[in-house]
Amino acid sequence: MSFNTSKSTYQIILAATIPIFNPNYMPVEVSGSLVVSFYDQQAGITGLDPVSIPARAFPKIITVDMDASSVPQEYLFTIYTQCFTFPERIIFFLTGKLRSKYLGWVLPIPDIDNYFIISCTNAPDRRPDPPHLPGRPAKPPRPPNSPPRPWKVGKRDTAAAVGVAGQMEGDTKEQITEVEVEEEVEEGVEA
Structure with a gap:
Protein backbone atom coordinates (compact mmCIF):
# COMPACT_ATOMS: atom_id res chain seq x y z
CA MET A 1 0.00 0.00 0.00
CA CYS A 120 -1.61 -0.10 6.32
CA THR A 121 2.00 -0.28 7.45
CA ASN A 122 4.61 -2.38 5.76
CA ALA A 123 5.47 -4.10 9.04
CA PRO A 124 4.42 -7.73 9.35
CA ASP A 125 1.29 -8.48 11.36
CA ARG A 126 3.16 -10.67 13.84
CA ARG A 127 6.67 -11.23 15.05
CA PRO A 128 8.68 -13.83 13.22
CA ASP A 129 9.19 -17.12 14.98
CA PRO A 130 12.49 -17.42 16.87
CA PRO A 131 15.09 -19.58 15.17
CA HIS A 132 14.76 -23.22 16.12
CA LEU A 133 18.03 -24.77 17.15
CA PRO A 134 18.31 -28.42 16.24
CA GLY A 135 19.16 -30.66 19.15
CA ARG A 136 18.14 -33.68 21.05
CA PRO A 137 14.58 -33.72 22.27
CA ALA A 138 14.13 -33.54 26.01
CA LYS A 139 13.76 -36.83 27.84
CA PRO A 140 10.28 -37.51 29.18
CA PRO A 141 10.02 -37.36 32.97
CA ARG A 142 10.16 -40.68 34.81
CA PRO A 143 7.28 -41.58 37.10
CA PRO A 144 8.23 -41.73 40.81
CA ASN A 145 8.84 -45.16 42.30
CA SER A 146 5.83 -46.27 44.28
CA PRO A 147 6.23 -48.20 47.57
CA PRO A 148 5.78 -51.96 47.27
CA ARG A 149 2.31 -53.22 47.92
CA PRO A 150 1.93 -55.63 50.89
CA TRP A 151 -0.08 -58.18 48.90
CA LYS A 152 2.65 -58.42 46.26
CA VAL A 153 5.71 -58.76 48.52
CA GLY A 154 6.93 -61.98 50.16
CA LYS A 155 7.58 -62.62 53.89
CA ARG A 156 11.20 -61.64 53.48
CA ASP A 157 10.25 -58.27 52.01
CA THR A 158 7.49 -57.47 54.53
CA ALA A 159 9.93 -55.98 57.05
CA ALA A 160 11.49 -53.86 54.32
CA ALA A 161 8.04 -52.67 53.28
CA VAL A 162 7.18 -51.74 56.89
CA GLY A 163 10.53 -49.94 57.19
CA VAL A 164 9.82 -47.99 54.02
CA ALA A 165 6.38 -47.07 55.34
CA GLY A 166 7.94 -45.87 58.62
CA GLN A 167 10.44 -43.75 56.73
CA MET A 168 7.69 -42.27 54.62
CA GLU A 169 6.02 -40.97 57.79
CA GLY A 170 9.29 -39.38 58.88
CA ASP A 171 10.25 -41.91 61.59
CA THR A 172 13.72 -43.33 61.49
CA LYS A 173 15.11 -46.33 63.33
CA GLU A 174 16.96 -44.12 65.85
CA GLN A 175 13.82 -42.12 66.67
CA ILE A 176 11.83 -45.27 67.40
CA THR A 177 14.57 -46.65 69.75
CA GLU A 178 14.89 -43.36 71.63
CA VAL A 179 11.16 -43.30 72.35
CA GLU A 180 11.24 -46.87 73.75
CA VAL A 181 14.24 -46.07 76.03
CA GLU A 182 12.58 -42.92 77.42
CA GLU A 183 9.44 -44.90 78.30
CA GLU A 184 11.49 -47.48 80.26
CA VAL A 185 13.33 -44.74 82.19
CA GLU A 186 10.09 -42.99 83.14
CA GLU A 187 8.58 -46.24 84.40
CA GLY A 188 11.64 -46.91 86.58
CA VAL A 189 11.48 -43.47 88.25
CA GLU A 190 7.90 -43.90 89.38
CA ALA A 191 8.50 -47.23 91.02
Whole structure:
Protein backbone atom coordinates (compact mmCIF):
# COMPACT_ATOMS: atom_id res chain seq x y z
CA MET A 1 0.00 0.00 0.00
CA SER A 2 1.34 3.45 -0.86
CA PHE A 3 -0.08 6.95 -0.34
CA ASN A 4 0.58 10.10 -2.36
CA THR A 5 -0.38 12.92 0.01
CA SER A 6 0.12 15.72 -2.52
CA LYS A 7 -2.39 14.20 -4.95
CA SER A 8 -4.55 12.60 -2.22
CA THR A 9 -4.39 9.23 -3.89
CA TYR A 10 -3.36 5.78 -2.85
CA GLN A 11 -2.37 2.57 -4.57
CA ILE A 12 -3.11 -0.89 -3.30
CA ILE A 13 -2.01 -4.01 -5.12
CA LEU A 14 -3.57 -7.13 -3.65
CA ALA A 15 -2.25 -10.62 -4.29
CA ALA A 16 -4.98 -13.25 -4.15
CA THR A 17 -4.16 -16.95 -4.00
CA ILE A 18 -6.95 -19.18 -5.25
CA PRO A 19 -6.78 -22.96 -4.76
CA ILE A 20 -8.39 -24.93 -7.59
CA PHE A 21 -9.13 -28.63 -7.11
CA ASN A 22 -9.37 -30.82 -10.23
CA PRO A 23 -10.41 -34.38 -9.35
CA ASN A 24 -10.82 -35.26 -13.05
CA TYR A 25 -8.51 -37.49 -15.04
CA MET A 26 -8.15 -34.81 -17.73
CA PRO A 27 -6.81 -31.24 -17.42
CA VAL A 28 -9.26 -28.33 -17.28
CA GLU A 29 -8.98 -24.68 -18.23
CA VAL A 30 -10.13 -22.06 -15.71
CA SER A 31 -10.98 -18.42 -16.52
CA GLY A 32 -13.21 -15.68 -15.17
CA SER A 33 -13.15 -12.33 -13.38
CA LEU A 34 -12.46 -11.10 -9.85
CA VAL A 35 -13.93 -7.95 -8.29
CA VAL A 36 -12.42 -6.14 -5.29
CA SER A 37 -14.78 -3.93 -3.27
CA PHE A 38 -14.30 -1.44 -0.45
CA TYR A 39 -17.56 -1.90 1.44
CA ASP A 40 -20.21 -1.37 -1.26
CA GLN A 41 -17.96 0.40 -3.80
CA GLN A 42 -16.02 -1.41 -6.49
CA ALA A 43 -12.28 -0.80 -6.01
CA GLY A 44 -10.99 -2.83 -8.94
CA ILE A 45 -11.73 -5.61 -11.38
CA THR A 46 -9.28 -8.13 -12.78
CA GLY A 47 -9.79 -10.65 -15.52
CA LEU A 48 -8.30 -14.09 -15.05
CA ASP A 49 -6.76 -15.32 -18.28
CA PRO A 50 -7.32 -19.02 -19.02
CA VAL A 51 -5.10 -21.16 -16.80
CA SER A 52 -4.59 -24.87 -17.36
CA ILE A 53 -5.15 -27.00 -14.26
CA PRO A 54 -3.49 -30.42 -14.49
CA ALA A 55 -5.41 -33.65 -13.97
CA ARG A 56 -5.82 -34.84 -10.37
CA ALA A 57 -4.57 -31.51 -8.95
CA PHE A 58 -5.17 -31.31 -5.20
CA PRO A 59 -5.01 -28.23 -5.33
CA LYS A 60 -3.34 -26.07 -7.95
CA ILE A 61 -2.72 -22.56 -6.59
CA ILE A 62 -3.41 -19.62 -8.88
CA THR A 63 -1.94 -16.25 -7.82
CA VAL A 64 -3.57 -13.09 -9.17
CA ASP A 65 -2.35 -9.51 -8.60
CA MET A 66 -5.23 -7.03 -8.44
CA ASP A 67 -5.26 -3.24 -8.36
CA ALA A 68 -7.70 -2.01 -5.68
CA SER A 69 -7.11 1.73 -6.21
CA SER A 70 -10.33 2.71 -8.00
CA VAL A 71 -12.40 3.81 -4.99
CA PRO A 72 -14.52 6.96 -5.53
CA GLN A 73 -13.19 10.22 -4.06
CA GLU A 74 -15.82 10.23 -1.28
CA TYR A 75 -14.40 7.01 0.18
CA LEU A 76 -10.76 8.16 0.29
CA PHE A 77 -11.31 9.94 3.62
CA THR A 78 -12.63 6.67 5.10
CA ILE A 79 -9.55 4.81 3.87
CA TYR A 80 -7.22 7.48 5.30
CA THR A 81 -9.07 7.47 8.62
CA GLN A 82 -8.93 3.70 8.96
CA CYS A 83 -5.28 3.57 7.98
CA PHE A 84 -3.98 6.32 10.26
CA THR A 85 -6.00 5.44 13.38
CA PHE A 86 -6.18 2.26 15.41
CA PRO A 87 -6.08 -0.61 14.29
CA GLU A 88 -4.40 0.69 11.09
CA ARG A 89 -6.06 -1.94 8.93
CA ILE A 90 -8.63 -1.84 6.19
CA ILE A 91 -10.85 -4.52 4.76
CA PHE A 92 -11.57 -5.27 1.12
CA PHE A 93 -14.06 -7.81 -0.16
CA LEU A 94 -13.30 -10.19 -3.01
CA THR A 95 -15.99 -11.69 -5.21
CA GLY A 96 -15.47 -13.64 -8.36
CA LYS A 97 -17.08 -15.80 -10.96
CA LEU A 98 -14.92 -18.49 -12.51
CA ARG A 99 -15.74 -21.11 -15.07
CA SER A 100 -13.95 -24.24 -16.20
CA LYS A 101 -13.70 -25.72 -19.64
CA TYR A 102 -13.61 -29.54 -19.56
CA LEU A 103 -13.90 -31.73 -22.67
CA GLY A 104 -15.65 -28.94 -24.57
CA TRP A 105 -18.14 -28.23 -21.79
CA VAL A 106 -18.10 -24.88 -19.97
CA LEU A 107 -19.10 -25.37 -16.34
CA PRO A 108 -19.39 -22.74 -13.59
CA ILE A 109 -17.19 -23.01 -10.50
CA PRO A 110 -18.79 -21.99 -7.17
CA ASP A 111 -18.61 -18.22 -6.68
CA ILE A 112 -15.78 -16.67 -4.70
CA ASP A 113 -16.91 -14.56 -1.75
CA ASN A 114 -14.05 -13.67 0.59
CA TYR A 115 -12.23 -10.69 2.12
CA PHE A 116 -8.76 -9.19 2.65
CA ILE A 117 -7.66 -7.51 5.89
CA ILE A 118 -4.72 -5.32 4.99
CA SER A 119 -2.22 -3.72 7.32
CA CYS A 120 -1.61 -0.10 6.32
CA THR A 121 2.00 -0.28 7.45
CA ASN A 122 4.61 -2.38 5.76
CA ALA A 123 5.47 -4.10 9.04
CA PRO A 124 4.42 -7.73 9.35
CA ASP A 125 1.29 -8.48 11.36
CA ARG A 126 3.16 -10.67 13.84
CA ARG A 127 6.67 -11.23 15.05
CA PRO A 128 8.68 -13.83 13.22
CA ASP A 129 9.19 -17.12 14.98
CA PRO A 130 12.49 -17.42 16.87
CA PRO A 131 15.09 -19.58 15.17
CA HIS A 132 14.76 -23.22 16.12
CA LEU A 133 18.03 -24.77 17.15
CA PRO A 134 18.31 -28.42 16.24
CA GLY A 135 19.16 -30.66 19.15
CA ARG A 136 18.14 -33.68 21.05
CA PRO A 137 14.58 -33.72 22.27
CA ALA A 138 14.13 -33.54 26.01
CA LYS A 139 13.76 -36.83 27.84
CA PRO A 140 10.28 -37.51 29.18
CA PRO A 141 10.02 -37.36 32.97
CA ARG A 142 10.16 -40.68 34.81
CA PRO A 143 7.28 -41.58 37.10
CA PRO A 144 8.23 -41.73 40.81
CA ASN A 145 8.84 -45.16 42.30
CA SER A 146 5.83 -46.27 44.28
CA PRO A 147 6.23 -48.20 47.57
CA PRO A 148 5.78 -51.96 47.27
CA ARG A 149 2.31 -53.22 47.92
CA PRO A 150 1.93 -55.63 50.89
CA TRP A 151 -0.08 -58.18 48.90
CA LYS A 152 2.65 -58.42 46.26
CA VAL A 153 5.71 -58.76 48.52
CA GLY A 154 6.93 -61.98 50.16
CA LYS A 155 7.58 -62.62 53.89
CA ARG A 156 11.20 -61.64 53.48
CA ASP A 157 10.25 -58.27 52.01
CA THR A 158 7.49 -57.47 54.53
CA ALA A 159 9.93 -55.98 57.05
CA ALA A 160 11.49 -53.86 54.32
CA ALA A 161 8.04 -52.67 53.28
CA VAL A 162 7.18 -51.74 56.89
CA GLY A 163 10.53 -49.94 57.19
CA VAL A 164 9.82 -47.99 54.02
CA ALA A 165 6.38 -47.07 55.34
CA GLY A 166 7.94 -45.87 58.62
CA GLN A 167 10.44 -43.75 56.73
CA MET A 168 7.69 -42.27 54.62
CA GLU A 169 6.02 -40.97 57.79
CA GLY A 170 9.29 -39.38 58.88
CA ASP A 171 10.25 -41.91 61.59
CA THR A 172 13.72 -43.33 61.49
CA LYS A 173 15.11 -46.33 63.33
CA GLU A 174 16.96 -44.12 65.85
CA GLN A 175 13.82 -42.12 66.67
CA ILE A 176 11.83 -45.27 67.40
CA THR A 177 14.57 -46.65 69.75
CA GLU A 178 14.89 -43.36 71.63
CA VAL A 179 11.16 -43.30 72.35
CA GLU A 180 11.24 -46.87 73.75
CA VAL A 181 14.24 -46.07 76.03
CA GLU A 182 12.58 -42.92 77.42
CA GLU A 183 9.44 -44.90 78.30
CA GLU A 184 11.49 -47.48 80.26
CA VAL A 185 13.33 -44.74 82.19
CA GLU A 186 10.09 -42.99 83.14
CA GLU A 187 8.58 -46.24 84.40
CA GLY A 188 11.64 -46.91 86.58
CA VAL A 189 11.48 -43.47 88.25
CA GLU A 190 7.90 -43.90 89.38
CA ALA A 191 8.50 -47.23 91.02
